[in-house]
Amino acid sequence: MDIDPELARLSDLSFQTTFAIYVLAMLMFAGQYASSQVKKSQQRELIGAPVAGEGKPGIKLSPQQAKRSWFEKFGGMGYALVVIGAGFHLASIVLRGLSTDRFPLGNMYEFVSAMVLTAVVSGLIIVRKREHRPLWIFILVPVVLLVFLAGTVLYADAAPVVPALRSFWLPIHVTLAVLGSGLFLVAGVASVMFLFRVRRPEGEEGSGFLGGVADRLPSAQTLDRIAYRSTIIAFPVFGLGVILGAVWAEAAWGRFWGWDPKETMSFVTWVVYAAYLHARATAGWRDVKAAWINVVGFLAIVFNLFFINMVVSGLHSYAGLN
Template identity: 60%
Template sequence: MPINETLAGYSDLAFRSAFLVYLLGFGLLISHYASKRVNAVEAKELVGSGPAVGLPGRIVEAPPKPLSERLGNMGVAVIVVGIGLHLASIVLRGFATERFPLGNMYEFVTMACAAAVVLGFGVLRGQRFRSLWVFLLPPVMILMFLAATVLYADAAPVVPALRSYWLPIHVTIVSIGSGVFMVAGVASVLYLLRMAQPEGAEGKGILGNLARRLPDAQTLDRLAYKTTIIGFPLFGAGVILGAIWAESAWGRFWGWDPKETMAFIAWVVYAAYLHARATSGWRDTKAAWINVAGFVAMLFNLFVINIVVSGLHSYAGLT
């Protein structure tokens, strides 16, 4: 199968451009995050000192938007551009190879990161959630950097074992579910950070300064729960469909291969989180720690199992 080198080059360029655009958006949102509280005070002062409203024949000028809000708006707009480039890199990779672009770890991580930022754009709407981009973008950019360096693979046909209609079904669902879990994991980490700051201690020390600009703990907990509710059935369906594919390819539904075993363990951990979240006495920090453990299991499965441990899924590693 011939490879369109031109489209493959454009795909790589779009991927690198998306990374740089995310980095620019991250810088703008960091500035938004740092200036958020100061500008809130300035805005109140402007409103309090403005001209009286309702005087006949007098035009009342609205106070200018605080710097924090302007920086946040620019940051989100830049992220939208980055999402467009990110998705373009995936589509171009598919056209360049004339196959579904999920044949190796580079492409899998690219898809998972795209799922995370697309979901982030969907759920992190409004001023109170905007600061969460500061914490979602770093893991996305770290994974993208690793994908473009350590995990990168040239555009090429997939190995014979992956030439199946199950590839776009199974791997797409698993990669999207992984991206959704990334958002849930970040939300749980921030929830734990918020809960670690006692009432009235916000602003004391580095952790206090980080926590004081975050939404309240219950909002973060609900965000983690709602996103896990989305990712859990997706990832579970991916595991089940993978078992069906295994029966077609290897003649058995389940063989305790290291990758499928670790994927099942991660799914069980997330099931434990949802159960704990609905159980009195566990629904606070204990449940959040289980959610974080689930995301750690996902990362362990992605990197350690794929790269270090050999098994039937080894062809999905650095090839």
């Protein structure tokens, strides 16, 4: 199988551009987040009031308020940058596939890249409202970290996959795992911030740095709803990926289940998320306790992705995924 070095180079360049854009978007959202310190009483005072100097009487914005209003535009610019970054990110994955003439999910670098793109696109859909945008700074932190790790520690040159992965099951099974994992990333971030936000109910003024950070988050109910919506979509997708992985295992290794570390941890992760959904529908568990279970599920995803793939030896060790 021939490799097109020019397309591979363009894929790498697109990926590097993606990283730079995501970092810039994170800085934009950080600027918006840092500027959102206006108390709600001050916001109500400014909303709908005419501004002096427009030919009619009204309030005059102080230099501090004008600067704060300018900083609020960072959120819109950050969101636009995320959209652009997602475009470059998709281009890097497509170009990698074209350069190798195969489905671009054959190693850890490609898997993590596709998982992060899924998380970003999911975030653009689920966290699209203007009032929810403060959450983006916390989504982009793991996104930027994973893109950096993919481009450095996990990077692999464009090359054919090992013979064991030359199967029509690769794009089916691994794509489902990518989609589920990316959605779980958004859900995990939302649950972490829910646990942070629920300690500071809406309307209660924060004190100190941590209180100020909590006050700028969306409401606890909003964060909980984002986590639940992401998980309810990811759960069946990830579960179907586990089931079809067992079907592929039977075709490749002659058994549906062999307690391989990767498949076992994937099943455990799926069970944890099943427990979250059950807790979310159970009185007395649906708030803080359920959120903690969702966080445990996300930690299981991370553990499965890095520790099981890179440390534990098993039948999946040749590719670092599935």
